[in-house]
Amino acid sequence: MKKGTMLCLALLLALLLGACAPARTPGTEAGASVHEAGGREIVVGFSQVGAESDWRLGNTQSMIDAFSAQNGYRLILDDAQNKQERQITAIRNFINQGVDYIVLAPTTERGWETVLGEAKAAGIPVILVDRRIEVEDEDLYVCWVGSDFRREGDAAAAWMEEHLPEELRIVHLQGNLGSSAQIGRSEGLADAVARHPGWTVVFEAPGDFVQAKGQELIESLPEDLEYDVIYAENDNMAFGAIDALKKAGIRPGKDVVLLSFDAGGRALRMVLGGEINLDVECNPMHGPRVRSVIELLERGETPAKYTYVEETWFDAETLTAAEVDSRGY
Numbered sequence: 001m002k003k004g005t006m007l008c009l010a011l012l013l014a015l016l017l018g019a020c021a022p023a024r025t026p027g028t029e030a031g032a033s034v035h036e037a038g039g040r041e042i043v044v045g046f047s048q049v050g051a052e053s054d055w056r057l058g059n060t061q062s063m064i065d066a067f068s069a070q071n072g073y074r075l076i077l078d079d080a081q082n083k084q085e086r087q088i089t090a091i092r093n094f095i096n097q098g099v100d101y102i103v104l105a106p107t108t109e110r111g112w113e114t115v116l117g118e119a120k121a122a123g124i125p126v127i128l129v130d131r132r133i134e135v136e137d138e139d140l141y142v143c144w145v146g147s148d149f150r151r152e153g154d155a156a157a158a159w160m161e162e163h164l165p166e167e168l169r170i171v172h173l174q175g176n177l178g179s180s181a182q183i184g185r186s187e188g189l190a191d192a193v194a195r196h197p198g199w200t201v202v203f204e205a206p207g208d209f210v211q212a213k214g215q216e217l218i219e220s221l222p223e224d225l226e227y228d229v230i231y232a233e234n235d236n237m238a239f240g241a242i243d244a245l246k247k248a249g250i251r252p253g254k255d256v257v258l259l260s261f262d263a264g265g266r267a268l269r270m271v272l273g274g275e276i277n278l279d280v281e282c283n284p285m286h287g288p289r290v291r292s293v294i295e296l297l298e299r300g301e302t303p304a305k306y307t308y309v310e311e312t313w314f315d316a317e318t319l320t321a322a323e324v325d326s327r328g329y
């Protein structure tokens with residue numbers, strides 16, 4: 001074979017291999033992406049907390065829809081089953097695969113420095129979604145999109161101030177400790193309790209945002225414990241609490257006031273039915289929001305560092321059946 005022909009074949013082979021390579025392998029040039037610019041597929045590694053709640057399932061679906069092949073993306077989704085170590089491993093895998101962007105929905109706020117430092121060194125932008133992280137160097141992530149959990153806690157407290165008496169015994173079911181959603185919602189309650197000498201928290205424990213745990217906690221309460229309110233930090237724990245109350249012959253929403261967070265469709269129907277008294281909204285549909293961040297970055301623009309989603313709350317007085325039916329999650 002002529003030298004020229006061999007060279008052409010070698011070039012062709014190199015091109016083909018390049019186009020088929022799944023991603024950058026460890027040790028290759030940092031920041032290089034799988035596909036060349038101009039109509040290329042954008043590869044997004046998404047480290048998701050888990051599948052602990054309706055909120056989380058809605059959130060995962062929203063990301064899958066936003067980062068579809070049709071929209072020009074390849075989404076690599078990793079479910080960390082609520083374990084931070086698994087998220088750290090997932091991020092390292094994303095770095096090794098040379099994804100274009102890493103999206104992280106962090107379990108808890110602390111402990112991210114090392115692995116995000118590795119992503120930064122590899123030149124891969126990290127976008128935070130939902131909960132936040134606590135790091136000294138805020139350049140470890142490009143930006144964050146999510147809810148103001150403290151404002152959610154304050155909204156619940158304000159509703160209690162307006163609707164409930166000055167003497168209150170509160171059972172507090174917390175989300176998983178150290179997560180922003182738990183911290184903000186717990187702080188809102190703690191501050192309100194500090195302002196009201198007649199309000200006491202008679203029981204407080206984490207139910208990790210999980211329905212079965214919410215139920216277990218209520219079932220585990222001493223029989224002689226008297227309480228007026230259950231402050232459940234998400235809908236699924238509220239569902240569990242409702243099941244436990246009903247089993248014990250206590251009417252949720254009537255004998256005991258039920259407060260919840262998320263306001264997914266299933267929970268809103270319970271607000272209409274009078275079993276949940278207040279549900280503070282937390283919107284999980286972050287897929288399109290994260291996608292617009294990536295689109296901005298692709299155009300070389302800088303997204304806002306923090307974007308809060310607008311949210312409201314619902315009680316039986318304000319909620320309409322039409323609002324429940326139009327709920328997308």
Ligand code: GYE
Pocket residue numbers: 052053054055056130131147181209233234235236261262282
């Ligand atoms: O409220 C809960 C979920 O971080 C906002 O996590 C999220 C919370 C949400 O498991 O249902």
